[in-house]
Each structure stands twice: as C-alpha cells, then as structure tokens.
Amino acid sequence: MLKRETLKAVIEGLLFAAGEEGLKPAEIAEATEEKLAVIKELIQEMQREWKEQGRGIQIVEVAQVYQLTTLPEHRIYYEKLAQSPTRSQLSRAALETLAIIAYRQPIIRADVEEIRGVKSEKALTQLKRKGLIKEVGRADGAGRPILYGTTREFLEYFGLKSLEELPAPDSIFNWAEMEAERQELFQRLGVEPEGALSEEEWTDEEGTAAGSEAG
Amino acid sequence: MLKRETLKAVIEGLLFAAGEEGLKPAEIAEATEEKLAVIKELIQEMQREWKEQGRGIQIVEVAQVYQLTTLPEHRIYYEKLAQSPTRSQLSRAALETLAIIAYRQPIIRADVEEIRGVKSEKALTQLKRKGLIKEVGRADGAGRPILYGTTREFLEYFGLKSLEELPAPDSIFNWAEMEAERQELFQRLGVEPEGALSEEEWTDEEGTAAGSEAG
C-alpha cells in the first residue's frame, strides 16, 4: 500500500502519461492497486490543492475520464507559442446539426434535415470526419437509413463529462416560454390565434392575393 | 510583468502543452515576455521545489530543450498501465486502418482517411508504435507523402508466412460490393430497395462491379 502523498504523485504521473486520452478512474485504480473510492477522493483532494498552490495545470473530468489541461486564464501565453494548435471553430451548419444529433440521437439524416429545413449531407460528412458523430445503427424501413449518434470525442471537444451535462432543452426553452413564443409567432404571422377570417375579408382578399401571386 | 509564482505556473503550463518536443528557454522567454536569465533561474527553482514537494513529474533539460517527463521510479505503474487491456488491445479505428493498409499497401494516409471517412492520424501512430506498420517509401506528388505498409512483425503476430496468405477478399468482398451497387442502382431508379432486380439487370451490373473491384 502506498502512502497518500506517493499515491498522488503516481496519479499525477499516470495522468500526464495518458495525455489527451485521459484515464478512467478504474484504470488508475488498477494501475495503483487501490480502491476506486480512494482514487476518486484523492483526485478531488488534488484538484483542491493544485488550485491553492497556484499550479499551472489542472485535473478536469471529461467524457468519464480524468485529464490534465492547462488553465484557461493562461491562454494568452499559449496562443503566443507558434506550436499551439490553431483551433478552427465548427461552422454554424455543423453546430446546428450536432445540436440536433446530441439531443435526438439516434437520429437519421432525413430527420435532421426535416428540423433544419436544409440538406445536411455536407455537415454530417464534416462531423463524421472530425469524429464527433458516428453511425450507431440502422433504422427500420426503406433503405435502412443510417442512425447517427455522438461520440466520445464529442464530449471531449466540448469538455463535457457526459451527455447529461448538456443543458436540458427545457432549461433554456421552458414550456411557458415556448407557449408564449408560439402565441407571438402566430401573431406575427398574422391572424388572431382563433383564426378564421370573416366571409367578406376572404372574398375581398382572394382577388388581390390571386393577382399578386400571378403578377 | 508577472509575479514569480504566476510565472512559474505559466511555465509549467507551457512545458505541459509543448508535449514531447519540449521548449527552448528562448521560446519560454518570448511567450512570457521575460528575460532569458530569469526563466532559467526560475526553472532551476522549480526543479528543486518539485522534488521537495514529491511531484509526479519533473523538468529535464535534454539537448538545450526543457521538457516534462515522468519519474523513473514510477516505472512499474506505467508498465501496469501499458498492460491494461484498454491500452494494449487494438482500437476499432486501429484495426480498420490496419486492414486497409494490409490489403491496399503501399498506401498514403490521405487514402486511408478517404476510405474510412475519418481522420486516422492517431490510429496510424498507434500501429506504428506497436510495430505493425512502417514507412515503406514516399509517394510522388505534393509533399511526397509517406507510404505505409505492414511489417515483418505483422506477419509474425498473425502467424502468416507471407502477405499472400491473407484471406482472399473474393467471397465476402464480392458480396459487399455487389450489395452496394444494387442499392445504388435502386436509388438511381427511384425504386424502393425491396423490389428485386430482374435477372438481366443484375447480370449486367455484375460485370461493372467485377471490373471496379479489380482496380
């Protein structure tokens, strides 16, 4: 059995060795022959201590692994380094597609396109290439279309512990708000929510409408 | 001007992010806008402190470059990590990449990625490290990209005398290509895939399929 301080040093080294791939708590437990609970507790302690000591790296939990990263507040120094990877942002199309897949997975392309109202083949190819989404199965029905889901890299890319960490759609778009928006949209689209135009209005409108459509 | 403690944290982060290549003192001085002498002095201080604190990583100077490494006395834990099933087994990505290289060698990375539809750099690194593939030459054209092929160890691990002993693609291969062609034809005809092709159409397509396989 290792002493706590030695164990912490070993954990630091293991996390360093794993780099961007990170380590599952179970992998650390196995390599150190320690109990999982002890590992988890020690890592929490290390996170606290490193912050207090003003260390230049931190332990984060991403996609169910622990990972070492630099501190966000030091980013300007790393940006100055020529070697720093230049990070390209995802396009809006890719991000929209990704949001839909993240919340609705598994989902077929046709359904993504139905929601976005545009063809999304290019966005899907781009996301697949980047490893952010993958084929997770086939839907029933004609042609057995591909079902897409997000990958582990997706969580890593956005620094999420798990999918549950994504805000619930309701939290940023609650029901009451949605109902209000619905009413508002209706109003902006024209007619009172009750609906029908009067007899005269529609007869009167028909002429002009038909005329303007034609002309 | 940064305070000494902040500066140390930034240096730690810089060395961490620089990876295996490490950083020249001058590069650190430039990124932090500090004097070279100050940087060197600080790093010496850090080396002392880390040892005292019993940290799990160290700063070493190799060929005028500072880099972070693990501690030699922790060797046994890295051996355990290297032996853990998740690290020692080939990932799905690596297996696919290996299969493509085995059957299509010599092949450049871009072509592997084209076939898989996913970036494959990590898989290639993994396979190279495990000694299953190696650089066998350079392709013509821009940048003279590396051509990959399988190694002698690859044959040994799989218990093969030569590459000719790899299972011939015929049986399964034909079927897969043909199935894809069939799907494609259906889609072009705008017919539901349920409808079977007539004998003539089928035979006609088979010729093209066989032709494209050869290439």
Place this chain on the structure above:
Amino acid sequence: MDVQIKLESFEGPLDLLLHLIDRAEVDVCDIPIARITEQYMAVLSTMRELELEIASEFLLMAAHLLAIKSRMLLPRPEPEDPLMDYMDEEEVLDPREELVQRLLEYKKYKRLSEVLREREEFRSQVYTRPPMDLTPYAKESNPVEGISPDDLLEAFVEVLRNRREAETSSTAQLTRDEISVSDRMEEIAKLLYASGGSLRFSQLLQTRWITRERVITTFLALLELLKTKRVWIRQEQLFDDMRIEAPPGEEGTLVEA
C-alpha cells in the same frame, strides 16, 4: 428589399423566416402571413438578381408559404360541411400551425447550438498534450492477441461497404437537385409548344422522375411563366386540373431562341 440582409448568412429557409419574423417586430401590429410571404419572395428574387444559387429548400419553403397563404384565404369548413370529406385532419387545422411548430423546433436547436458554441469557446482556452508513448513499458506481447486474419478481412470489407453507401446517398442527392426553375420553365414552354398550345397541369407531373422538389419546381416555373405572361392558366372550378395555354396568337413565340 432590405439589402442589409446578408443572404449567405442564413442556414436555411427556416433561419431566414425567423429573421423576417423577428424583424417584423418593428411593425407594432400584426404582420399578415401574406406580408411575410412577400418579404420572403423578395429575398429570393434579390438572390436571383445577384445570381446567387438558390438552394431548392428555399424554393420549397416559398411554395409552402404560398400554399399557406392561399389556404388562409379559404373559408374554414363547418364540421358537417361536405367539403370535409375531401380534407384530412391536417388541412382542417390552422394551416400555419405546422409552420409555427417547425419554426419553434428549429429555434430550440438553434439556441442549443449557441450553447455548444459557448462550450467550444471555453474548451478551446485550455490545452492538453498527446499521450506518452507507453510501448517501452509494454512487456513483449502480441499486440493483435485474439485477432485473426479473418477479422482483418472482415474489418476491411466493412469499411469498404460503409464508404460505398456514403457515396451512394450523395449520388441520389445530386440527381434530385438537377433541375432549376428556369430550366423547368423552358421545358414547360417546349412541352406546351409541342402539344399545340394547350396542356393540363397534371400532364406536367406525369414522368417517372417525379419527386416533391420537382412538383414544386414545376409549380414555381409555372408561376414565373404566368408572371411574365408567357402562359395563361385557366381553372374551371376548385380542385379542377389547371389548363395551361399559350397566350392567343403567340403559340410560336413560347420558345426563346
């Protein structure tokens, strides 16, 4: 038409529509669907003037808006109305209902993608490093333990098949987008000329290649021909097949050189 609208910056028709609707807020009172439709069509025609390629989705939405607009003009049938027999449940509902639902659904994911953008931004502020090479620590062992040459072949075939399918679907995509409204206009003009200056609308849709996009392209082409007075359209009564006719005395001038 407001040139302030950066046309390329819209992700699609729903995005554009949301923008138009949001912008309509400056008008205190109701903006009728007719006006939103007009603005939408104005954007499309600006795109055409600027010779920007208009994706078929934008045309699809245009047709949809026109359909809603015209359905809004029809009286809502009473439940015992015999007309009900010809309408399915969807048609009896407010024609805007479906559009509103789609806009809200889209808006929801648009917001969620903004959340993802923030996370992307945040995550891009930290750096990590590639994993260390652990092979020196690995004891001499077979890295392909438990994998047979047959597994290798199977992986190869699987990859090839997936690629084939990806290619197949993009081929189908291309064939569908092939015909533009202006091409279709010329086709219709030629067809009309060939059939002696008179055609039924349904005849235009009697091909093997008919798809939803094609029906819409045909419809829009027809509207365009009508607008430029190159055809006349007659309909005897509601739901009758439309009769498309060359303007009197101009049967020969339909096809432009």
